[in-house]
Amino acid sequence: MSDGISDDAEDVVGVLTERIEARFALGMDQLKAAVTAAPTANPDATDVVKWHGLLVQAQSVLDHAEDDLLAVLETQPSEVDxxxxxLADLVDAAVTTRDGRAMVVRWLLDPDAPGKTGLAAERLARLRPRTGPAVQTSAPHRPAATPAPSAAAWRAGRLAR
Known part of the structure; x- marks a missing residue:
């Protein structure tokens, strides 16, 4: 941004993007394409790509909120209505959102971050999405020698009870 309010904040996105690219030895576009092609192949990369996208989105919202506030401030008399x-509150909320997302990206990139080892890491692993269904979604396989009961046999069994 040319307004100077968050030039250093924009660097946060740039610095984190560089760290991601160095960690995975791919540019962001390549990493996004790899995650899209195989989202379960590397859960760490998938998480980082997701949160980086949320960070970039939050930075965009912040940029627009700052632009809106500056446009109004340029036309305001000395008292702010x-x-x-x-609008200032919106900028503040946007900064908080962006900074929170940046913290998540930093945490994801730090292999020694609190919560990534021991019991906390085991709990986190259980929260990851499963790669397959949690319950069986198809009928169980029957051996060829055991025929499925017919509807008449099933009814007869129900009536005999």
Whole structure:
């Protein structure tokens, strides 16, 4: 941004992008394509790509909120009115969101981060999405020698009870 409010904040996205690219030895576009092609192949890469996308989105929202606030401030007299304060609150919320997402990306990139070893890591692993169905989704296989009961036999068995 040319306005100077968050030039250093934009660097946060750039720095984290560089760290991601160095960690996975791929550019972001290549990494996104690899994750899209095989989302379960590397859960760490999938998580990083997801959160990096959320970070970039949050930075975009922040940029627009800052632009809106600056446009209003340029036309304001010395006193700031309630609608302008509302825009300032939106900028503040956008900064908080962006910073939170940046913290998640940093945590994902740090193999020694708290919660990534021991009991906390085991619990985290259980929260990861499963790669297959949690329950059997097809009928059980019957050996060829055991015929399935007919509807008449089933009814006869139910009536005999």
């Amino acid at each position: 309630d609608p302008t304060m509302g």
